[in-house]
Amino acid sequence: MLQLRDYQQKMVSKTREALKNGYRCPCVVAPCGAGKSVILSEIIRMTTHNKKQVLFIVHRKELIDQIRQTLLKNDVDMKFVTLGMVQTIVKRLEKTSEPDLIVIDESHHVLANSYKKIIQHFHHALVVGFTATPVRLNGGGLGDINDILIEEVTTKWLIENQFLSPYKYFAPEVMETFQLHVKRTGDYDLTELDNQFTERKIWGDVIAHYRKLANGEQAILYASSIYQSEKMAASFREVGISSEHIDGKTPKPERNEIIQKFRDGEIKVLCNLDLIGEGFDVPDCSTVIMLRPTQSLSLYIQQSMRGMRYRPNKTSIIIDHVGNVNRFGLPNMERTWSLEPKKGSNQTKAEAPVKICKECFMTVLQTDNKCPHCGAVFKVEAKAIEVDESAELKEIDEQTFKLDFRTPEDCKSMKELYDYAKTHNYKRGWAYHQGKARGFI
Structure with missing residues (x-):
């Protein structure tokens, strides 16, 4: 049997207590590195030893x-x-044994129709979900399914108590590099800022930053395409750094061989696309390289924390070339979770079912690759990735994140407003008027 840590045992006890108190679908919030698989295996063990189906x-x-x-x-x-x-x-619902308990891994997906259908079919079963980020991609809470959150520890607590390694985070310099326009109110145009980060652009020389910040350390690189992943692996090899690429279509024997070589230290940089993501087990490493902008908090947390498993006297390195930290904050930020959905967040927007042929202007199905009227072939235009190799990444910690990435509305005192003004080269009068308008003066 596995030996549970004290906080893991508390999470098991809290979950059992919630079920005894009448909750039917608790969501267990287990931060990356908390040992989610150990916690859920203990709940399943206790259930099966009572001769109940899971x-x-x-x-x-x-x-x-x-x-x-x-x-x-x-x-x-x-x-x-x-x-x-x-x-x-x-x-295969009709062929699946009736469960007493349904356990869902990465349960932030639970509002998808497939999960709902399973839960509704086995409506007598209790349901326990596990996730590090109990929120949907569109910001929606999970309250349509889950009825209570089970929380015990945070990522920050795990680092402070040496269950995870401390880290250093490097990202593009937002205000200096991007030259954003300033509104009359003194605020930066955040729409413009978001567009800068979500464009297909890489800030900084990838290999140069790896050598500078993590030279010789094992790293996992997250690419935005198979082509980019393969190209980066080849580029690392060209300068004498052992590297390989894997993706979901890599044959399993080849993939297992590459992962084993990474485990044995023969490969320094493991490049991938959409494979080493949620729940995927890979060997420990100390460095993460991000070349893909993501709109998913869950994937961002999973990826950024890949190298943070605890190693004595070891600091993990996160090299973010696409500004993911701007959208999601630092990995160990304190986050307040809620089951309540944001207004309209759990509604699904349907993609337009039709498009217009540019040759004959006929309306055709969105899924058509060829116009049925004139025979024109619809080409998919791939936007090239722009690389600014001259850009330098800087270290982002809690203090610099607060100063560089927040908006004036985040300032809670005159001191913070004056600090904000100084950081962004505003006159002190701007801070004074902002503070007066908000009642600080």
Whole structure:
């Protein structure tokens, strides 16, 4: 059996207590590095030892073998466990054993129709979800499904108590590099700022920054395309740094061989696209390189914390070439979670079902690759990635993040307003008028 840490045992106890008190669908918030698989395996072990059926749902097939190994290590009676991908289970509902408990991995996906269908079909079962980020991509809370959040520790606490390594975060210099326009109120145009970061642009020389900040350390690189990932792996090799690329289509034997070489230290930089993401088990590393802007808080947290598993006297390095920190903040920021959805956030916007042929102006289906009237082929125009190799990344800590990435509305006192004005080269009079308008003076 696995030995649980004190806080892990508390999370198990809190979850059991919630179920005893009548909650039917708790969501357990387990930060990356908290040992989510250990916690959920203990809940499953206790359930199977009571001869009750468990349905464990994942969203990627690579995760099934990983969780099976953890369950076996924790003395789970596998006769009472069904493991499956959500895409498979939803198609085989009538052939799936009726569970007493449904456990959902990465449960921030739970509002998807496939999960809802499974939960509704097995409506007598209790449901326990696990996630590090209990919020949907569009900002929606999970309250349509979950009825209570189970929280115990934060990422900051895990670092302070040496369960995760401290880190240094490097990102583009926002205010100096991007030359944003200032509104009459003195605020930066945040729409312009967001556009700067979400464009297909990389700030800084990737290899030069790796050598400068993490030379010789093992790193995982997150690319925005297979082409970019393969090109970066080749570029690292050209300068004598061992590197390989993997993605979801890499044959499993080849992928396993590459990951084992990374585990053995033969590969320094492992480049990938959409593979080493949510829940994917990879060897420890000390450095993360981000070349892909993401709109998902969950993926950002997962990726940025890949290198933060605790190692004595070791500091992790996060090299963010695309400004993800601007959208999501630092990985260990204190975040207040809620099950309440933002207004309209859980509504799904349908993509326009039609488009116009540029040759004959006929209206055709969005999914058509060729116009049925004139035969014109619809080409997909790929926007080139712009690279500004002259840009220098700077270290972002809690203090610089507060000064460089916040808006004037974030300032809570005259001192903070004066600090903000000084950082952004505003006159003290600007801070005075801002403070007077808000009642600070």
